[in-house]
Amino acid sequence: xYEDLKGKTALITGSGKRTGMGYAMAETLAGAxxxxxxxxxxxxxxxxxxxxMGTWEEMTRLAGELAERFGVATLxxxxxxxxxxxxxxxxxxxxxxxxxxxxxCNNAGASFGVPNAVLNYDEAAWLRTIDVxxxxxxxxxxxxxxxxxxxxxxxxxTASRAGKVPPLFNGAYAVAKAGVIMLSKVMxxxxxxxxxxxxxxxxGQIRTDLEKWRFGLEAKFFATTVEEREQEMCKTIxxxxxxxxxxxxxxxxxxxxxASRYITGQAINLDGGQCMEL
Numbered sequence: 001x002y003e004d005l006k007g008k009t010a011l012i013t014g015s016g017k018r019t020g021m022g023y024a025m026a027e028t029l030a031g032a033x034x035x036x037x038x039x040x041x042x043x044x045x046x047x048x049x050x051x052x053m054g055t056w057e058e059m060t061r062l063a064g065e066l067a068e069r070f071g072v073a074t075l076x077x078x079x080x081x082x083x084x085x086x087x088x089x090x091x092x093x094x095x096x097x098x099x100x101x102x103x104x105c106n107n108a109g110a111s112f113g114v115p116n117a118v119l120n121y122d123e124a125a126w127l128r129t130i131d132v133x134x135x136x137x138x139x140x141x142x143x144x145x146x147x148x149x150x151x152x153x154x155x156x157x158t159a160s161r162a163g164k165v166p167p168l169f170n171g172a173y174a175v176a177k178a179g180v181i182m183l184s185k186v187m188x189x190x191x192x193x194x195x196x197x198x199x200x201x202x203x204g205q206i207r208t209d210l211e212k213w214r215f216g217l218e219a220k221f222f223a224t225t226v227e228e229r230e231q232e233m234c235k236t237i238x239x240x241x242x243x244x245x246x247x248x249x250x251x252x253x254x255x256x257x258x259a260s261r262y263i264t265g266q267a268i269n270l271d272g273g274q275c276m277e278l
Contacts, residue, residue: 002257006033009073009098010256013081013140014108014158016040016062017054019209021158021248022107023062028249029256030066034103035073037094038063041108042078073098081108081136082128087143094147101147103256106137106180107158111214115169115221126172133176137183145196152195154256157184158248161204161271169221177202181267188265197264199255204271205233206243238273 010029015022015038026036042056056078063074077093080086094101110132113125137157145153162170163177184200191198205211215229222229234240251270254260269275 002032002253002259004258005029005253005256007035008102008256009035009037009100010103010105011037011039011094011101011144012105012107013039013079013136015105016042016056016059016076017209018058018062019245020054021203021206021208021245022105024245024249025105025107025252026062026066026249028246028253029103030070030072030074032253032257033070033072034256035098036063036066036075037098037101038066038074038076039079039090039108041080042076079140081140082131084139084143087139091143091147098147100151101144102151102153104141104144104148104153104155105158105252106140106155108136108140109133109158109160110210111170111173113172114214115217116171117169118171121171129172130176130179133173134179134183137180141187145191145194148196149194153197155184155187155191155196155198156252156255157198157200159184159200159202159267161202161269161275164202164267164269164275164277184267185265192264197255197260199260199264200267201248201251201255202267202269202271202275203248204243204269204274205237206245206248206270208245211242236274237271241272243270243272 012026015026030036059076063076067074077090079090112129113122159180160177162174163181166174188198215226218229219226
């Protein structure tokens, strides 16, 4: 499937943790014969005492495993998507290894200062959430697009169902993801003449560590259990269950391939039917 992806090169931010959607994207693309660049912070930071981010050791191990399993070229590179100097260093490292980037997946994201209503939201946490989720897409895209020039390319931005339907007490994340949707449309219009297609995916509840962490926060807030919060959420999903990271990987592979050659500027839901819009 997707024979046209063989030999191409994809850079995926936020892909340095095995249980995340970013790694699932990298794994699916590698399985289709695509060279993959695992890009992540790689510092193993801990958020709220429960959620641990990927480490540099895990990133390099995942890149090595993908190379061995699928016979593709891989690279692990540390990047802080909120820092232009770090992004520039990443691009320089990529240039040394690959002649071009064909597929860019802006997947890095995080949420800080939650749960909180807008009136009580810590300003630093609000701004950091916007920076990581929205401004990073602008920064990374601007830096990587020169590596895509001269041939058709694809940019896939990870937005969220939260960018279309506001969640409770997670306003900064929702605002940022709504911005990612509009930025994707702007980029699609501006880059179409260069042969670069740009789309956003809008995951709903996907079974990742980040989602489990979110259920944990909600369980504390509503004085219930993680399991009960998940069950309540599943009641709002027509298909009745959470999605898997691999579902995001399959959607990204489709959007990266020629099978979607006439699709650009779209924000595609991946949520089991939670958000049904005109």
